[in-house]
Amino acid sequence: MREFEHNGVVLEYEDIGSGEPVVFLHGMGGSVGQIEKICAPPDGVRFVIPNQQGHGNSGADWEDYSFDRLADDVAALMDSLEIRAARFAGISMGAAVSLNFAVRYPERVRALLLIRSAWTDEPMAPGVVQAYADLGRCLRNGGLEAFKQTPGWEIVREPSAYTRGAFTGPFDDPSAIRNWRKYLILPEQTPIDSLSELSALTMPVEILASHNDLCHPYTAGLRIASALPQAVFTEIPDKDTDGEGHRQAVEDAVTRLAKA
Numbered sequence: 001m002r003e004f005e006h007n008g009v010v011l012e013y014e015d016i017g018s019g020e021p022v023v024f025l026h027g028m029g030g031s032v033g034q035i036e037k038i039c040a041p042p043d044g045v046r047f048v049i050p051n052q053q054g055h056g057n058s059g060a061d062w063e064d065y066s067f068d069r070l071a072d073d074v075a076a077l078m079d080s081l082e083i084r085a086a087r088f089a090g091i092s093m094g095a096a097v098s099l100n101f102a103v104r105y106p107e108r109v110r111a112l113l114l115i116r117s118a119w120t121d122e123p124m125a126p127g128v129v130q131a132y133a134d135l136g137r138c139l140r141n142g143g144l145e146a147f148k149q150t151p152g153w154e155i156v157r158e159p160s161a162y163t164r165g166a167f168t169g170p171f172d173d174p175s176a177i178r179n180w181r182k183y184l185i186l187p188e189q190t191p192i193d194s195l196s197e198l199s200a201l202t203m204p205v206e207i208l209a210s211h212n213d214l215c216h217p218y219t220a221g222l223r224i225a226s227a228l229p230q231a232v233f234t235e236i237p238d239k240d241t242d243g244e245g246h247r248q249a250v251e252d253a254v255t256r257l258a259k260a
Contacts, residue, residue: 001032001057006076009059013050013077017041021086022258023074024049025094027116028186029166029176031056034091039251045258048086050077052097054179062181067119067191071101078108087257089113092216096191099224103197111204111260113253116216120223121195124187127155128215135167136183144171159214162239166215195227204260205231208253210238210246 001012014032017040024047026034032049041047052070054060061069074097078086085108090098095114102109118124124132134152138144147153147167156167170176170183192198205228209221218235225233236249 004080006073009061011058012056015048017046019044019046021046021083023086023088025090025097027092027094039254042255042258054182065185067100070097085110087111091115092118100191103192109203113206113257115208117220118216119191120220121190121192129187131155132183132187136180139177139180160240163214198227207231207233208236210236212238
């Protein structure tokens with residue numbers, strides 16, 4: 001892992017492959033490894049993958065933890081690598097950061113791939129916000145058994161095996177335990193103030209969404225697509241029904257992004 005510093009915070013990143021740059025941003029609770037499990041850079045493509053603040057061994061400024069700050073970190077990383085503009089792909093939180101970046105730095109985004117959006121111009125759904133808040137508090141103090149006594153657990157334990165795993169897995173992740181605050185902060189925020197901000201975007205955009213995903217509702221992808229007439233909206237298999245089909249659909253979309 002390489003490192004760079006921005007505004008006093010040291011961040012990890014990987015820079016793999018060569019050719020046209022794609023900035024690939026992981027989801028909340030994810031890491032560089034999440035991206036590497038999906039696909040390697042296609043021929044002629046360079047992946048720049050940061051561990052965003054509060055993930056992996058990257059630091060975090062909890063007094064200024066926001067989508068704006070995470071997007072500014074990406075801009076600083078691109079500057080440090082002398083990348084003026086790039087294609088962007090983001091999963092969940094990474095999709096939200098990518099959307100924020102595209103609105104605030106549109107000249108630096110050649111094309112945009114939003115995978116399983118969880119935020120729009122609205123925060124996460126109240127039940128999901130509750131579940132993440134309970135998760136964060138129990139990561140700080142109490143552990144998994146304490147979490148299973150919370151209202152948040154009652155919200156997430158039924159919808160799907162994938163959702164259950166997303167909320168129990170962090171208890172085995174030292175980075176998630178150390179960075180528990182992110183689960184209390186980000187779900188209540190929004191990456192953009194209004195869908196109307198998207199009307200100025202002219203770059204190619206593809207949006208991937210699936211059903212059967214509590215934290216990444218199909219309707220969130222549709223909501224973003226409704227504000228982007230040029231966007232391509234693609235339904236992909238959900239992780240529980242067809243995990244390999246889901247991974248392949250994302251890999252195929254990344255390949256399309258590289259050619260956009």
